[in-house]
Amino acid sequence: MTGSRVVALGHYQPERVLTNDELATMVETNDEWIQSRVGIRERRIAAPDEQVDEMAWRAADKALANAGIDTSEIDYVVVATCTAIDRSPNMAARVAARLGLGTPAAIDLNTACSGFAYALATADQAIRAGAATKALVIGVEKLSDWTDWTDRTTCVLIGDGAGAAVLVASDEPEVGPVVWGSVPEMSDAVRIEGRDGPFAQEGLSVFRWATTQLPEIAKQVCAKAGLKPEDLGGVVLHQANLRIIEPLAKRLGAVNAVVAKDVVESGNTSAASIPIALSKLVEKREIPSGAPVLLFGFGGGLSYAGQVIRCP
Numbered sequence: 001m002t003g004s005r006v007v008a009l010g011h012y013q014p015e016r017v018l019t020n021d022e023l024a025t026m027v028e029t030n031d032e033w034i035q036s037r038v039g040i041r042e043r044r045i046a047a048p049d050e051q052v053d054e055m056a057w058r059a060a061d062k063a064l065a066n067a068g069i070d071t072s073e074i075d076y077v078v079v080a081t082c083t084a085i086d087r088s089p090n091m092a093a094r095v096a097a098r099l100g101l102g103t104p105a106a107i108d109l110n111t112a113c114s115g116f117a118y119a120l121a122t123a124d125q126a127i128r129a130g131a132a133t134k135a136l137v138i139g140v141e142k143l144s145d146w147t148d149w150t151d152r153t154t155c156v157l158i159g160d161g162a163g164a165a166v167l168v169a170s171d172e173p174e175v176g177p178v179v180w181g182s183v184p185e186m187s188d189a190v191r192i193e194g195r196d197g198p199f200a201q202e203g204l205s206v207f208r209w210a211t212t213q214l215p216e217i218a219k220q221v222c223a224k225a226g227l228k229p230e231d232l233g234g235v236v237l238h239q240a241n242l243r244i245i246e247p248l249a250k251r252l253g254a255v256n257a258v259v260a261k262d263v264v265e266s267g268n269t270s271a272a273s274i275p276i277a278l279s280k281l282v283e284k285r286e287i288p289s290g291a292p293v294l295l296f297g298f299g300g301g302l303s304y305a306g307q308v309i310r311c312p
Contacts, residue, residue: 003173004127004135006165006312007069010062011279012055013044013161013266020156027152034156039242043159043267045144050160052084053094056140059162059275060095067166069134071099074166076132077106078123080115080139080271082192082300083146084108095138105132112190113238113299114180115139115271117306120165120295121178124307127169135167139271146197154199157241159267163275176225179217180305183209190300210244210298215251218296218306225292225308229253233291234281234311238298239263239273254294258286270299287311 019042020031034040046055056079064071079091092106105126111118116139123135140162149155167175186209190201222229232254237245239262249259262277269276274295281287289311296306 002128003170003175004124004167005170005172005174006309007168008063008067008166008312009164009275009279009282010059010066011161011163011276012058012062013276014046014050014055016045016047017042018045023156026149027155029152029156037243038157039264040156040267041264044161046142046160052081052140052142053091053098055142055160055162056091056095056138056164057098059140059164060099060136060138063136063164063166064099069166072102073134074101074136075104076123076126076135077101077104078109078119078135078137080109080111080119081141082110082112082115082270083141083143085145091140095136111301111303111305113240113270113273114297114301114303114305116163116274117178117295117297118180118303120167120175121180121305121307123167124175127167133169136164137167138162138164139273139275141270141272143199143270146192146199148198151198153203154201157268158199159269161266161269161272161276163272163279165275174310176221176308178305178307179221179224180303182304183302186302189302206302207241207244209302210240211247214248214296214298214304217304218248218252218294221294221296221306221308227292227308230255231292232257232294234258234260234287234293236260236274236278236281236293237296239266239277240268240299282312
């Protein structure tokens with residue numbers, strides 16, 4: 001086999017919807033202030049007993065059902081998360097156990113908000129190397145566990161949820177080469193430190209970096225895939241802030257692409273944001289099957305990663 005392709009997606013979000021108006025009863029803020037600065041109207045918050053591995057399992061189960069693949073065929077599971085409380089067993093092992101998988105390789109990966117793009121790249125490379133044939137790639141976060149609900153600069157941003165993709169070996173590669181890297185001097189720009197957190201970030205620094213540096217890196221991703229931005233059918237950036245997403249898509253020049261704006265209703269779900277947004281677009285058939293889609297994540301580390309895939 002010469003590559004891999006994404007055959008199905010699935011996502012899961014908790015039932016509880018936390019609106020801006022409800023947040024305004026918890027911290028000094030209001031709907032207009034939040035929407036004008038980050039574009040978020042509402043977000044989903046997990047129940048206290050709803051854990052990271054449970055959300056990951058629900059998204060993965062949906063993706064497998066959509067793929068029509070038996071669980072026994074999955075031989076690689078990678079979970080991207082920065083909010084798992086337990087250190088061992090890892091979330092991938094727990095998801096594999098919940099799904100009743102056979103003997104898959106099971107690893108967790110933590111690059112925070114770029115995690116899903118990193119995880120997808122590692123699964124693609126494992127398949128290309130012959131170390132796997134069918135993989136589950138999951139992004140999942142329960143940021144509400146690590147949030148200071150008295151800090152309006154961060155609590156208005158976050159949401160919980162999970163998204164998953166099923167990746168299989170293919171003679172016709174449909175997952176393009178990854179472009180990834182980091183900005184070490186900004187390693188502290190997004191943080192969850194110590195045993196209790198909380199989530200903190202230098203929002204203005206991340207905003208400036210994303211709006212000035214990311215467009216050129218995203219163009220490199222397209223070039224590595226042999227495409228121009230105008231060839232894209234979809235653009236799914238990390239759903240950090242609508243005020244970052246909209247100008248980036250414009251500067252990229254993806255004039256024919258559907259641009260994911262799930263941040264409006266889901267908030268920033270870190271490593272889960274790209275697969276949740278993509279899964280919703282595919283579920284609604286807003287991007288044609290086979291169309292090239294740019295995925296690009298950026299965040300803690302400061303790390304970034306992106307690739308072009310063909311829409312399943």
